[in-house]
Amino acid sequence: MPDFSTVTITTFLTIFILSVIVWLFRSYISSWINYSIKHKYDKELEELRAIIRKGEEERKSISQAVMTAFSVVDSAVKTYRLNAINKLWNIFLDIKKLSSYVTKLALLDEDFLPKNLNDNPKLKLFIDTLFIELPELKNNSLSDKYSDGEATRLWVSPIAWSLYLAYIVIVSYVITQITMLKFGIYDKKLLTEGKILKILKVVMPEITSVNNKKLPLYLEKLEFKLIDELQRQILNHESDQESINRAKIAISLYQDFLRDDEKQKTNGMIEDLKKQ
Numbered sequence: 001m002p003d004f005s006t007v008t009i010t011t012f013l014t015i016f017i018l019s020v021i022v023w024l025f026r027s028y029i030s031s032w033i034n035y036s037i038k039h040k041y042d043k044e045l046e047e048l049r050a051i052i053r054k055g056e057e058e059r060k061s062i063s064q065a066v067m068t069a070f071s072v073v074d075s076a077v078k079t080y081r082l083n084a085i086n087k088l089w090n091i092f093l094d095i096k097k098l099s100s101y102v103t104k105l106a107l108l109d110e111d112f113l114p115k116n117l118n119d120n121p122k123l124k125l126f127i128d129t130l131f132i133e134l135p136e137l138k139n140n141s142l143s144d145k146y147s148d149g150e151a152t153r154l155w156v157s158p159i160a161w162s163l164y165l166a167y168i169v170i171v172s173y174v175i176t177q178i179t180m181l182k183f184g185i186y187d188k189k190l191l192t193e194g195k196i197l198k199i200l201k202v203v204m205p206e207i208t209s210v211n212n213k214k215l216p217l218y219l220e221k222l223e224f225k226l227i228d229e230l231q232r233q234i235l236n237h238e239s240d241q242e243s244i245n246r247a248k249i250a251i252s253l254y255q256d257f258l259r260d261d262e263k264q265k266t267n268g269m270i271e272d273l274k275k276q
């Protein structure tokens with residue numbers, strides 16, 4: 001029969017060996033679990049990275065597509081704008097040919113023109129001679145130019161459009177006066193001078209009156225202003241908001257001017273019909 005010391009040693013050895021086995025087993029299990037978790041985590045992380053990379057590539061592709069679309073649209077807008085500017089400028093140059101009327105009318109002193117030129121044959125002959133080289137005057141041609149110019153209004157700035165209209169207003173005002181002179185009458189009360197001055201003062205605040213002698217200078221200023229504004233548009237430079245607001249007011253006043261003129265013509269036709 002083994003003695004007590006032998007049993008004790010054997011017991012301790014057994015416990016020690018079992019402890020080592022348990023520790024090794026736990027270490028193995030822990031390592032295996034950690035490895036499994038790490039492997040699974042690494043796999044999921046790689047999948048997540050792949051998803052992120054794919055998303056970034058898709059976003060990059062979408063971004064490039066959007067930028068391309070913007071570039072195409074921007075290019076188209078610039079093309080339309082430049083074509084509109086070119087068209088408006090060509091129409092303006094056609095209207096500018098009528099500026100010779102303005103220059104010749106400025107030679108006459110409107111303060112000394114009688115209401116009935118037929119009472120002064122020499123003056124009537126002088127006026128007929130002064131304008132004899134000019135083609136027949138028609139305000140309708142200006143209306144046509146206005147209509148042609150409207151096709152560009154979507155693409156040109158309000159400032160450019162208001163300057164264009166102001167130029168037409170002056171030329172139309174002069175044509176009306178010369179037409180009156182050709183018929184042998186000159187009565188400024190028949191002219192809508194106040195409304196014209198109101199329109200012009202919005203785009204040229206420095207003017208104080210619609211004086212025939214100053215009209216050539218006004219046309220020159222309007223031309224320079226129009227050139228400057230169209231060049232700003234070509235270079236894609238923005239105008240200040242105050243100038244834009246003033247231009248919108250001028251455009252609105254011109255629309256009122258057209259409506260009043262049309263109303264006056266309609267009333268005149270009605271009066272003529274009543275007399276028949």
